[in-house]
Structures are given as structure tokens and as C-alpha cells.
Amino acid sequence: MDNPRRALPSIEVTVAHLQRASNVAALPHDLLTAAARTTIDEARKRIEQGALLERSEILEQAEITANAVAGRLLQPMINATGILLHTNLGRAPLGTSTIDAIIHASGSTNLEYIIETGQRGSRHDHAGHLLALACGAEAGMIVNNNAAAVVLVLATLARGKEVVVSRGELVEIGGGFRVPEILAETSAQLIEVGTTNRTRLRDYEKVINDNTAMTLKVHASNYRMVGFTEATSVAELATLSVPVVVDAGSGLLDRDTPWLAQPPSWLADEPGIRQTLDDGASIVTFSGDKLLGGPQSGIIVGTRVLIERCKQHPLARALRCDKTTIAGLQAVAIAYLDRDASQIPLWQRATAEMSELRARGNAIINTTLSLDRVAVVDHEAAAGGGSLPGHTIPSLALAVVVSDVTSALRHLRTRHHIVAIARDGRVLCDLRSVGPGEDALIGAALADLIATFAP
Ligand SMILES: *Cc1c(COP(=O)(O)O)cnc(C)c1O
Numbered sequence: 001m002d003n004p005r006r007a008l009p010s011i012e013v014t015v016a017h018l019q020r021a022s023n024v025a026a027l028p029h030d031l032l033t034a035a036a037r038t039t040i041d042e043a044r045k046r047i048e049q050g051a052l053l054e055r056s057e058i059l060e061q062a063e064i065t066a067n068a069v070a071g072r073l074l075q076p077m078i079n080a081t082g083i084l085l086h087t088n089l090g091r092a093p094l095g096t097s098t099i100d101a102i103i104h105a106s107g108s109t110n111l112e113y114i115i116e117t118g119q120r121g122s123r124h125d126h127a128g129h130l131l132a133l134a135c136g137a138e139a140g141m142i143v144n145n146n147a148a149a150v151v152l153v154l155a156t157l158a159r160g161k162e163v164v165v166s167r168g169e170l171v172e173i174g175g176g177f178r179v180p181e182i183l184a185e186t187s188a189q190l191i192e193v194g195t196t197n198r199t200r201l202r203d204y205e206k207v208i209n210d211n212t213a214m215t216l217k218v219h220a221s222n223y224r225m226v227g228f229t230e231a232t233s234v235a236e237l238a239t240l241s242v243p244v245v246v247d248a249g250s251g252l253l254d255r256d257t258p259w260l261a262q263p264p265s266w267l268a269d270e271p272g273i274r275q276t277l278d279d280g281a282s283i284v285t286f287s288g289d290k291l292l293g294g295p296q297s298g299i300i301v302g303t304r305v306l307i308e309r310c311k312q313h314p315l316a317r318a319l320r321c322d323k324t325t326i327a328g329l330q331a332v333a334i335a336y337l338d339r340d341a342s343q344i345p346l347w348q349r350a351t352a353e354m355s356e357l358r359a360r361g362n363a364i365i366n367t368t369l370s371l372d373r374v375a376v377v378d379h380e381a382a383a384g385g386g387s388l389p390g391h392t393i394p395s396l397a398l399a400v401v402v403s404d405v406t407s408a409l410r411h412l413r414t415r416h417h418i419v420a421i422a423r424d425g426r427v428l429c430d431l432r433s434v435g436p437g438e439d440a441l442i443g444a445a446l447a448d449l450i451a452t453f454a455p
Pocket of ligand 1: 145146147148150173177219247248249250286287288289296298385386428438
């Protein structure tokens, strides 16, 4: 009998095969070689265990492996989950003016350069300054994300000192960002006050001493306490003798949402950055890519003196962000200053009328799909990204009956780069988190789904 190992192709032959395969041909040679080697090694093991493999099977497997490699590259996805700020899908979608600004800033810029005098400037003079203006703060600066913003503020103002936090706000934000651990990392001493459900001004008052750096309020972004609860407001804390620092999380610039016709009801009691400052916070930190709707970044706004100290801290250099982020954020800040939500896809999607979503859903069905297996159904979208826990946004989804929901969802992800959800044995694509420009792709993908997964 033939040596079964004869079926094993060489790495060269396998790579040459992959270079002719349409899906993976463009991958760098080294990635194809690695995929070929993995496949051949596995095939050799299986042959040694007695499997009889054809060369064509092994080449096919190499293609599957190379496809998996391609699938791990960073690439565009369509978010049909209904979670508008999906952290795993990159949070806020960026608008055209933001993307244009990022492209324009790709070459040389006046990032840290004063054009008039030719002297060195500050990278915080652009977006940081404009965002401060947009929420009524004296000054502002930008860092890499809100976690970095909190770290910088604590390192600057509280190293070796005491920070008073309510026990109800010692939260974990997700991705392992825990308030007590961050405090420990910055060598600030955490002074816990109150109880999980109730903390009063008197609790803070009792512990404040000469070594207290600040009271810190942390927005309980990703959970909600209901029932017998009481928290001390920023306005109350501002009556104490130490600065109030607020980690606001989401970055709703203004509760009154002057960039919208009216504040949406699902914003509920989400605090605005402007109002938090008006209430007397000395510093507020928030994310650029949550309710602000910009690129990943952290924004620190507050009094000029304290922001200046943060800028001077050595960590500011380590946590700063690059020209493209600052350019994108500048465009977002300008949209807010212009009260123009049309430039911010997050607000466009969050506030789209139900009638508009219904029209889009019907149009997709009418143009591409067989009506009997697809329906437009009610669904609940959510802000996500740890914003507005417990509040949902009324939405609509396209629901498709399929034979196997798990395989169908996988098919949508791998073949069409669409992340949808399972509900009652159906595949749902929420239309609120999908950009209107993506409707045709959703239609084509669902038509394929219907053909591939007939019940
Ligand atoms: C999301 C969040 C953070 C972390 O912000 P990133 O921008 O993701 O680093 C910190 N604090 C609160 C309250 C948050 O909601």
C-alpha cells in the first residue's frame, strides 16, 4: 500500500494553492505560510493516528485555516445587535466630518505648534479647549480613554492622600477597571463611606481631614440600584472643603441635549457634564466614545488650575493621544458647538423615528427578501457601553426564521460580517444600530440566510 504520508502537500504547494484561493490570496506570504504549516502538521498527526486523508482535503483545510486567520484581522462589521455603543464592536460609529478630519490630520499638523509665532504649543489647545467650551468648563484636556483620565486625575491630585468614595460607587466598569484598584495603583488611599445603598453628606463630612485630596463620585454606569437608596449629590458634596471629582463615564455633554429637538425620554436621569460642573464639580472625566459619539478617548474638564496640574503631570505624556484622535474629537466638538447632531451617527441612530426604522425594514423586505420568512418585529435597543443601564430605546428588527439559529448567526458573522442576535428561535437584525447605508448589505445577507438555512 502507498505511504499515506504521500498525501501531505509541501508548504510551497499549499501556499501556492492559497495564493490562488480568492478569499485569502491577498494575505501576506508569512501568514499563508503559517496557515499552511499548521494545517500540514495537523494532517500529519491525523495520518499517524491512522486517518486516510486526500491531498485535496488537506488543501481545503488549509483554506479554512487561512480564512480563520483573515477573519482575525481588524475589519469592518455591521452591528445589528441593537446595542448602539457595543464595546466589542468598537463603540461609537464615526461620522463623515469626523472621518474627514482624521484623514486631513494624517500628515503634518499644528498638533503642538503655534502657527502665528512658530513656537511650541499644546495638543490640548484644540479638541480639549473646544470640548471644555461645549460643556461650559474653564479648561479641558484629552487622554487615551476615560480609564486613563481617571488615573491621571488621581495620580495628579491624590497621590499619597485620601480619596473619599461612597460604598455604593466602588464599581467595576468592565474589562477589569475597578475603582478601588485604580486608587491603589495611583497610591491614593481609599476612604469608603456610607453603605452600599445609602450614603449621606454627613458620612463624607465625618472623614474629611487635612490629608483629604477630594471626594470622588463614580457614575454607576453599568448597573442600577433601585429601592431604598440614597446618594449624595454633587451639589451637596461641593459644599465641603475639598474638590469634587466626578467620573461621569458616558459623556452626555448636556442633559438638555441642545443638539436634538428635545431630550429623548430614555436618557432618563443620566447626568450631563455641563450640569455636573454647574453643580460644583471641580473636575469631570468622561469617555469620548460613549454618549459623546467620538473616537476612543478620555476627556478631562474642570477648573483651569486643576487641569493645568494634570497637563504638567509626567503621566500625561504617557496617556496622551495622537493627532488623528484629537482631529476626530475636534470635529465632534465642533458638531456640538454647532448643535448639529447630523454629524454624530450615534445620535442619528439613537433618535431615529420608529416610522423611519419601519420604512427601512419594509424596504429591505420588498427589495430583496421572500416575505413569508421575514418580518419586521418590535425590539428593544440600548445605548450600551455601560451607558444608561436598565433603559431601553424602542426599536424594530428584521426577524428571520431559520433551521439552525446558532449556525445562522455564525454564517452572518463569518460570511457577511454582521453581528445579529437570537430571539425565540429566530435571527434578529436590529435596525437602530445598523447605519442606513448598510441596509442593502443586511438585505443581501438575510436573503442568503433564507436560502442557506431553510427550515
Ligand atoms: C466606561 C467608563 C469608564 C472607562 O472609560 P473608557 O473610556 O472605556 O476607558 C470609567 N468610568 C466610568 C464610570 C465608565 O462608565
